[in-house]
Amino acid sequence: MKAFLAEAEQAAHYPAHFLVNGVMAENPEKPERIARLRAGAEAAGCVFAVPREHGIEPIAAVHTAAYLVFLERAHERWARIEGASEAVTPNIHPPHRNAGYPDSVVAQAGFHMSDASCPIGAETWQSALWSAWSAVEAADAVLGGERQAYALCRPPGHHAGPDLAGGFCYLNNAAIAARRLQGRFARIAILDVDLHHGNGTQDIFYPDQSVFTVSIHADPARFYPFFWGYAGERGEGAGIGFNLNLPLTRGAGDEAFLAALATAIAAVEAFAPDALVIALGLDAFEGDPFAGLAVTTPGYGRIARAIGERLGVPAVLVQEGGYLCDALSDNLAAFLTGFAEARGR
Amino acid sequence: MKAFLAEAEQAAHYPAHFLVNGVMAENPEKPERIARLRAGAEAAGCVFAVPREHGIEPIAAVHTAAYLVFLERAHERWARIEGASEAVTPNIHPPHRNAGYPDSVVAQAGFHMSDASCPIGAETWQSALWSAWSAVEAADAVLGGERQAYALCRPPGHHAGPDLAGGFCYLNNAAIAARRLQGRFARIAILDVDLHHGNGTQDIFYPDQSVFTVSIHADPARFYPFFWGYAGERGEGAGIGFNLNLPLTRGAGDEAFLAALATAIAAVEAFAPDALVIALGLDAFEGDPFAGLAVTTPGYGRIARAIGERLGVPAVLVQEGGYLCDALSDNLAAFLTGFAEARGR
Numbered sequence: 001m002k003a004f005l006a007e008a009e010q011a012a013h014y015p016a017h018f019l020v021n022g023v024m025a026e027n028p029e030k031p032e033r034i035a036r037l038r039a040g041a042e043a044a045g046c047v048f049a050v051p052r053e054h055g056i057e058p059i060a061a062v063h064t065a066a067y068l069v070f071l072e073r074a075h076e077r078w079a080r081i082e083g084a085s086e087a088v089t090p091n092i093h094p095p096h097r098n099a100g101y102p103d104s105v106v107a108q109a110g111f112h113m114s115d116a117s118c119p120i121g122a123e124t125w126q127s128a129l130w131s132a133w134s135a136v137e138a139a140d141a142v143l144g145g146e147r148q149a150y151a152l153c154r155p156p157g158h159h160a161g162p163d164l165a166g167g168f169c170y171l172n173n174a175a176i177a178a179r180r181l182q183g184r185f186a187r188i189a190i191l192d193v194d195l196h197h198g199n200g201t202q203d204i205f206y207p208d209q210s211v212f213t214v215s216i217h218a219d220p221a222r223f224y225p226f227f228w229g230y231a232g233e234r235g236e237g238a239g240i241g242f243n244l245n246l247p248l249t250r251g252a253g254d255e256a257f258l259a260a261l262a263t264a265i266a267a268v269e270a271f272a273p274d275a276l277v278i279a280l281g282l283d284a285f286e287g288d289p290f291a292g293l294a295v296t297t298p299g300y301g302r303i304a305r306a307i308g309e310r311l312g313v314p315a316v317l318v319q320e321g322g323y324l325c326d327a328l329s330d331n332l333a334a335f336l337t338g339f340a341e342a343r344g345r
Numbered sequence: 346m347k348a349f350l351a352e353a354e355q356a357a358h359y360p361a362h363f364l365v366n367g368v369m370a371e372n373p374e375k376p377e378r379i380a381r382l383r384a385g386a387e388a389a390g391c392v393f394a395v396p397r398e399h400g401i402e403p404i405a406a407v408h409t410a411a412y413l414v415f416l417e418r419a420h421e422r423w424a425r426i427e428g429a430s431e432a433v434t435p436n437i438h439p440p441h442r443n444a445g446y447p448d449s450v451v452a453q454a455g456f457h458m459s460d461a462s463c464p465i466g467a468e469t470w471q472s473a474l475w476s477a478w479s480a481v482e483a484a485d486a487v488l489g490g491e492r493q494a495y496a497l498c499r500p501p502g503h504h505a506g507p508d509l510a511g512g513f514c515y516l517n518n519a520a521i522a523a524r525r526l527q528g529r530f531a532r533i534a535i536l537d538v539d540l541h542h543g544n545g546t547q548d549i550f551y552p553d554q555s556v557f558t559v560s561i562h563a564d565p566a567r568f569y570p571f572f573w574g575y576a577g578e579r580g581e582g583a584g585i586g587f588n589l590n591l592p593l594t595r596g597a598g599d600e601a602f603l604a605a606l607a608t609a610i611a612a613v614e615a616f617a618p619d620a621l622v623i624a625l626g627l628d629a630f631e632g633d634p635f636a637g638l639a640v641t642t643p644g645y646g647r648i649a650r651a652i653g654e655r656l657g658v659p660a661v662l663v664q665e666g667g668y669l670c671d672a673l674s675d676n677l678a679a680f681l682t683g684f685a686e687a688r689g690r
Binding site: 019020021022023024078081083084085086087088089091092093094095096097099100102103104106107110111114115116117119161164166221222224225226227228230 | 364365366367368369423426428429430431432433434436437438439440441442444445447448449451452455456459460461462464506509511566567569570571572573575
């Protein structure tokens with residue numbers, strides 16, 4: 001399977017901390033994830049190439065101009081504030097977005113960042129850009145005739161909304177890939193198997209009937225992202241019926257995940273997409289530091305085969321979460337191997 | 346002038362930190378403010394009494410039930426989270442409020458707290474409650490025939506909205522006093538002279554034509570609360586025309602403040618209120634740690650006289666901001682003395 005990564009550029013972003021339950025904790029979205037994921041993909045037969053630069057156009061198909069300008073310039077503007085932290089960190093958040101767009105970078109940080117887990121350091125914009133370009137390149141490979149391609153996107157993307165960073169995410173790589181695929185394929189399904197609900201992806205396509213978004217994740221009632229990911233969220237306007245959330249009880253393992261996946265796959269089949277994007281988080285693993293669900297390493301093989309056996313349309317696999325633990329490489333290898341095998345390579 | 350304060354109860358709240366420009370800094374809204382403010386009020390002839398308990402009813406006239414339950418219970422619920430900080434501190438903030446009300450205290454913190462400057466410790470609810478009761482008691486004194494009364498409200502209130510804490514504020518004491526006064530007086534004007542825009546007060550009365558809200562403050566374009574306080578914000582629905590913001594350039598002194606005040610007073614006179622609430626922040630002082638404006642100590646006397654000479658209706662003075670500096674007592678004394686003298690005691 002072709003795979004894409006700009007390793008040095010995507011590793012440059014290094015978020016030091018994030019605020020969790022009032023405590024500044026070490027941020028688990030570390031650059032070291034890249035080497036582990038790359039090793040896993042290579043063990044599954046992936047051959048990596050560096051993506052080309054694709055400019056802002058494919059990204060602006062998903063995100064607002066104000067947000068992109070903010071992301072690009074925020075660190076430089078923030079550095080001019082006396083006594084400020086190294087990385088842009090939000091403080092004040094408007095409870096509504098109808099009060100006008102603020103001028104100051106402090107206020108813009110609160111406007112564009114829903115939590116304190118996505119600090120913007122000197123290297124963040126470039127890393128996010130190359131991560132998105134990896135997704136674009138994988139989409140282009142599929143547009144060029146590949147049956148499937150893998151984008152090692154880091155930083156991840158599925159919590160990023162049209163104008164909002166959050167949950168370690170800045171640019172929504174899966175959404176960017178989906179829009180890119182729409183250059184040729186009209187109907188896209190995005191299947192998100194990350195531990196956390198893909199709230200950014202849901203938000204981007206909520207009114208859109210051309211992109212069917214499905215997410216399997218830990219029940220948000222007591223888990224990030226808390227505000228979204230409930231079964232009742234089905235879309236809005238023309239998009240009603242084109243979003244499906246399948247929350248799982250904390251601690252659920254392979255069988256529960258596979259049962260939800262069967263529902264997800266049936267819904268995707270009913271939608272009859274022309275192409276598929278898999279938002280491939282690996283943090284539902286039983287040994288992941290987030291400890292939300294209990295999928296096993298063989299379980300990732302079963303999940304991938306279940307998808308691959310039933311959904312044969314061209315597919316872009318976009319890396320989402322999955323944090324440092326002994327099995328991270330193996331989990332990705334199990335998924336990519338199972339997926340390719342089920343689809344006959 | 347009669348004055349109200351539950352000193353021990355209102356001093357118990359001790360916010361240790363707040364997040365400012367990404368750095369955890371010492372919180373300037375310290376209990377030590379109380380003694381300084383009390384000394385200033387006593388120097389101006391105030392005689393303090395302890396307020397009675399007034400229950401939740403006068404507070405629920407301003408704040409939502411969900412918010413009040415959150416404030417009362419949040420610390421106890423937060424303490425059950427393993428590894429959490431001592432005080433409730435928000436992390437994830439919903440960009441809209443139309444996604445349903447979350448169950449978890451972590452999410453409720455983000456829903457009900459617009460910034461990280463208003464941590465909820467073990468004593469916060471009781472301090473906020475007694476601070477609000479001081480305002481209720483001062484309103485009751487005026488309802489009982491006093492021409493004016495002073496409530497030493499701490500924690501302050503004017504950034505707190507119907508269901509939102511922020512900027513060191515939990516319960517909007519000035520708004521609570523205004524609603525209490527409406528038991529007898531139909532038309533209330535709230536004149537906010539704090540350095541910061543009274544965004545919570547504005548929000549509470551934005552659609553309300555019975556309460557005219559006026560705020561003089563540092564231009565929010567580069568100053569807290571950033572999102573609100575602009576001249577264009579005039580109210581909504583029936584309340585259009587009943588909110589007036591008078592932002593001042595950073596560093597403005599007595600003359601600029603008095604010029605804005607003349608505009609404010611003329612607008613209040615045109616509204617013809619039956620009673621007045623003064624949201625009495627003293628942080629526009631030239632020596633205040635926030636360093637936003639440059640009002641002098643004699644300036645506070647002039648400001649108070651300007652108000653007192655023109656607005657003779659019954660008045661409740663509610664303490665807002667004003668932080669530790671040598672002149673804090675003197676500034677309050679200058680204001681209260683000037684106000685009482687101008688109104689013939």
